[in-house]
Amino acid sequence: MENNQSGNGWKFFALLFGALLAGVVGLYIYRQQNPEYDPWEEPWENSSSPVDLGDGAAKEVAAEFDEVADEDTDEE
Secondary structure (H helix, E strand, O other), rough: HHHHHHHHHHHHHHHHHHHHHHHHHHHHHHHHHOOOOOOOOOHHHOOOOOOOOOHHHHHHHHHHHHHHHHHHOOOO
């Protein structure tokens, strides 16, 4: 009988470790299938995009666009 009692301890920890390992693997697979942002999506379509669309960036793009537009009209 004593042998049976001591055998239950390692079985409990083995099941606990197995459940924990299965949970970690499940979380990893879930994260791979559902990323926090869509890398193929345009930056303006998603607020969680890693691309910074702050006010300064918009002003820089607008200034560059104006410069290119002015150069095109001067050449013609």
